[in-house]
Amino acid sequence: xxxxxxxxxxxxxxxxxxxxVQQHKDELTQLDSAIGDADHGSNMARGLxxxxxRLDPRPASPTDLFKTVGMTLVSSVGGASGPLYGTLFLxxxxxxxxxxxxxxxxxxxxxxxxxxVVARGKAELGDKTMxxxxxxAVDAWDTAAxxxxxxxxxxxxxxxxxxxxxxxxxxxxxxxxxxSYLGERSAGHLxxxxxxxxMLLEALRDTLAAAE
Amino acid sequence: xxxxxxxxxxVLAEALRGIQAAHPEVRVDAxxxxxxxxxxxxxxxxxxxxxxGSGHEPMHGGFVGRGMLDAAAAGEVFxxxxxxxxxxxxxxxxxxxxxxxIVKNYTGDVLNFEMAAELAAxxxxxxxxxxxxxxxxxxxxxxxxxxxxTGTTVILEKIVGARAEEGADLxxxxxxxxxxxxxxxxxxxxxxxxxxxxxxxxxxxxPDDEMEVGVGIHGEPGRSRVKLASAHEIAALLVDPxxxxxxxxxxxxxxxxSGLGATxxxxxxxxxxxxxxxxxxxxxxxxxxxxxxYITSLDMAGASLTVVKADDEMLRxxxxxxxxxxxxxxx
Numbered sequence: 360x361x362x363x364x365x366x367x368x369x370x371x372x373x374x375x376x377x378x379x380v381q382q383h384k385d386e387l388t389q390l391d392s393a394i395g396d397a398d399h400g401s402n403m404a405r406g407l408x409x410x411x412x413r414l415d416p417r418p419a420s421p422t423d424l425f426k427t428v429g430m431t432l433v434s435s436v437g438g439a440s441g442p443l444y445g446t447l448f449l450x451x452x453x454x455x456x457x458x459x460x461x462x463x464x465x466x467x468x469x470x471x472x473x474x475x476v477v478a479r480g481k482a483e484l485g486d487k488t489m490x491x492x493x494x495x496a497v498d499a500w501d502t503a504a505x506x507x508x509x510x511x512x513x514x515x516x517x518x519x520x521x522x523x524x525x526x527x528x529x530x531x532x533x534x535x536x537x538x539s540y541l542g543e544r545s546a547g548h549l550x551x552x553x554x555x556x557x558m559l560l561e562a563l564r565d566t567l568a569a570a571e
Numbered sequence: 572x573x574x575x576x577x578x579x580x581x582v583l584a585e586a587l588r589g590i591q592a593a594h595p596e597v598r599v600d601a602x603x604x605x606x607x608x609x610x611x612x613x614x615x616x617x618x619x620x621x622x623x624g625s626g627h628e629p630m631h632g633g634f635v636g637r638g639m640l641d642a643a644a645a646g647e648v649f650x651x652x653x654x655x656x657x658x659x660x661x662x663x664x665x666x667x668x669x670x671x672x673i674v675k676n677y678t679g680d681v682l683n684f685e686m687a688a689e690l691a692a693x694x695x696x697x698x699x700x701x702x703x704x705x706x707x708x709x710x711x712x713x714x715x716x717x718x719x720x721t722g723t724t725v726i727l728e729k730i731v732g733a734r735a736e737e738g739a740d741l742x743x744x745x746x747x748x749x750x751x752x753x754x755x756x757x758x759x760x761x762x763x764x765x766x767x768x769x770x771x772x773x774x775x776x777x778p779d780d781e782m783e784v785g786v787g788i789h790g791e792p793g794r795s796r797v798k799l800a801s802a803h804e805i806a807a808l809l810v811d812p813x814x815x816x817x818x819x820x821x822x823x824x825x826x827x828x829s830g831l832g833a834t835x836x837x838x839x840x841x842x843x844x845x846x847x848x849x850x851x852x853x854x855x856x857x858x859x860x861x862x863x864x865y866i867t868s869l870d871m872a873g874a875s876l877t878v879v880k881a882d883d884e885m886l887r888x889x890x891x892x893x894x895x896x897x898x899x900x901x902x
Contacts, residue, residue, distance in 0.1 A: 392774045396624075396649045396789035401769040405580075405647075433686070437624075437650040438679035442686055479682060536678045539716045540709040541792055 364460040364510045368570045369421055370414055373428055375562040377407035380555060390551040394538035399440060399551040406436035406444070421460055425452035425468075439536055440552065443476050443489065450475030462504040462513045469517075470497045480535065487533040487545065489552035495520040496560050511567035518557070518564040525553040572771045574870075579768040583625050583647055590632060594896045597635050603659035604652065606632035607642045612666035617735045617744045618642070620660045621673040621728060623680050624649040626767070627788060630725060630866045633897025639732035640673075640895070648767055648869070649789045651679035657687030661696055669697035669741035671748060673728060675720030676704035699745035703727060705755040705877065707816040708785025708794050721788055722827045722877030723755025725865050726889075729898065733891035751879060756813040759875030760805055761786035761793065761831065765868045784808055788831070788868045788875070802838075806845035809876040814853040817880070821855040825889055827877040828860070832867035834874055839863065842874055850878070859889055865897065 380387070380403045387400030410431045418424040425448045433445030454468035473493045482488040499520035503513040528550035536552070538545040576582055583604065590606065591599040598609045605622075612618050621631045622644030631643035641664040644652035661670050670691070674684045681702070688698045703720035731748045739747070761783040764773035767790075774790035777783060782800070785793030800808070814821065828843050830836070839862050850857055855878060866875065881889070892901035 388770055392770065392790075394791070396787075396791050397767050397770045397774045398647070398650050402647065402650055434653050434655040437646045437653050437683065439651075439677075439682055441651075441653055441679070442682040480678070535716050537716075537787075537789070537791055540706075540719055540787060542709070542794070544792055544794075 362461050362509060364465055364567065365570070366417070366421055366424065368566055369424055369460070370417060371570075372563050372566040373414065373424070374411055375566050376559050377411050379558045379562050380404050380407050383558065387551050387555055390549055390554055393548040394533065394541055394545045395551065396537055398438060399555065402436050402438050402440055403444075403555055406432050406441065409435040421455040422452040425449070425455070439480070440555075443480050443552075446475040446479045447472040462500075462508055462510045465510055466497065466500040466504045466513060469500060473497050482535040485531060486535040487528045487531040487538060487550045487553075488535050489550070489556040491528045491531075491550065492521040492524040492553040492556040492560070495524040509571065511564075511571040514560070514564040514567045518560040521557040521560040525549060525557040528553045572766050572768070574766070574768060576768055579771065582768045583645060586625070587645065590896070596894065597632070597896065600659065600663070603656050604645045605642055605656060605660040605663065606635050606645060607660070607663055608635055608637070612641055612664045614666050615668050616666055616738065617668045617741050618664035618666060618670045619673060619728065619732055619735055620644070620657065620664060620670055621724070622646065622652045622657060622660065623675055623677075624651055624789070626765075626869045627866050629864070629897025631728075634725065634728050634895050636893070636895030636899075637902070638736050638891060638893035638895070639728050639898065648769065651677065651683045654683050654686035654690060657684055658690045661687060661691045661698065662694065665696045669699065671731070671735070671741065671744050672698055672700040673724065673731075673748065674700055674702050675724055676702050676717050677719065678716055697741060699741055701727070701745060701748035701752055703752050703755070705752070705757045706785075706787070707756050707758050707812045719787055721757040721759065722829055722866050722875050723752060723757060723879055725829075725861075726755060726825055726827060726877065726879045727751040729893060730885050730888045732893070733888035736891070751885060754880040754885075755877060756816050757875055757877040758809045758812050759786050759788070759793070759831065759873060760784050760808060761790075761871055761873035762799070763833065763872040765790045765832065765871035767869065786871075786873060788866060790868060790871060802842050803845050806842060806849055809874075810846055810849040810853065813876065813878050814855065821853070821878065821880050823856045823858050823881050823886070825859045825879045825881045825885070826850070826855075826857050826861070827865060828862045829866045829875050829877070830864040831871040831873040831875065832864065833870045833872040836863065839874060846876060858886055
């Protein structure tokens with residue numbers, strides 16, 4: 360593979376995301392117990408298990424895949440993560456409705472998804488949420504894609520940007536979500552949503568690197 | 572973790588089975604994890620639907636029945652229910668007069684109920700929503716997601732449930748609900764952490780000689796951690812912020828002192844004995860009091876105080892008959 364992403368790669372991405380979250384379930388829950396209600400890891404793991412159970416038989420197209428992933432997350436995760444991650448995937452699908460998936464179209468789909476999360480959660484950059492990982496990631500993706508990067512290279516840039524965004528949430532005071540109720544006491548902890556969102560981009564990076 | 576569990580993953584499903592076995596007056600929709608009245612909604616009656624994470628029992632499923640809720644959607648422990656669950660509850664109890672969603676102000680609850688209301692509207696069900704955000708422990712500013720919703724929810728569900736039972740239309744029921752929500756303030760304190768079954772260990776570490784003032788009902792940290800104090804001093808820590816927040820003479824009020832799950836009634840009564848004179852001194856004329864475990868946080872030791880400024884209509888509706896697993900009188 361160089362310029363395009365196959366449906367199988369996208370399915371592998373979702374499976375890899377599930378595996379990562381399963382491996383780091385306790386870590387995510389622990390991050391959440393510092394500033395929230397100690398359920399982010401178990402909720403995401405439960406929802407992604409439900410997602411993977413619906414990938415067989417394989418969805419017919421990227422649009423179908425992301426619709427299935429989004430609907431399943433909305434209806435099985437609960438909390439704030441369900442509607443937010445669900446919306447991310449539900450908005451990605453239509454952006455991939457025609458033609459083959461290359462770095463530019465996948466980047467556009469990610470951006471549509473992230474814009475959906477912003478609209479649903481009304482969070483902005485710096486609010487100490489998953490947006491702090493997702494925004495820099497889509498920006499980095501687009502910059503790489505515009506410079507002619509392969510999907511794998513764009514995903515590498517996006518994952519690095521997500522990780523930096525995630526790390527930058529540590530000193531922030533939360534202004535959205537349950538951690539916002541803590542005010543200053545929320546500072547000094549990584550945001551669990553930004554952490555799982557980084558896992559999502561890293562799963563994509565690893566999947567596309569393996570396919571290249 | 573020492574709890575009555577089989578598999579932590581099955582806690583909710585198995586608890587719902589117990590509720591169904593114990594209370595023939597409610598019906599459990601196990602697939603959607605919704606608790607409904609056994610009888611269908613009377614034609615023309617506005618239906619009340621609430622819900623939220625489990626672990627706060629008897630809220631909300633314990634408040635389903637005549638004079639209170641028509642259905643409650645039960646999320647996983649401390650996790651809001653999904654839009655499908657809320658939609659299933661809404662559709663099941665709509666009798667043509669519309670449905671009121673009673674939502675506590677947590678991001679997850681707000682997002683999932685919002686999506687459910689959109690879906691219900693698309694299915695032709697008229698839905699109004701009321702948000703409870705009464706916890707004075709947390710800041711309320713344009714920078715935050717607002718206050719958490721706690722004990723006022725119970726009082727609201729009782730009062731508004733009685734009004735719906737009288738046959739008021741959706742606009743009137745929603746208007747009353749918003750008035751009650753605006754009239755309530757709450758404050759809580761934790762002496763120990765709770766333990767979420769799926770996590771298997773306490774949500775937070777709290778040394779034996781410290782307490783968490785302003786704790787949330789999910790074990791989320793409060794506003795400050797201080798040395799453990801006497802009940803006399805703790806009473807002031809609960810009453811003062813509430814009275815201060817009203818910022819005006821409170822007058823007649825309904826008061827709820829709820830244990831958070833692991834505080835025995837003797838301590839709750841002892842604490843109320845300290846709270847009552849403080850309320851009186853602050854000009855709160857307590858008309859009705861409810862003491863016991865009504866909105867809990869699993870096995871957390873602690874208590875939360877709620878004061879709802881009540882007019883004559885609210886008091887009349889509070890006294891109306893109610894028949895639910897968690898609250899019953901006058902019937």
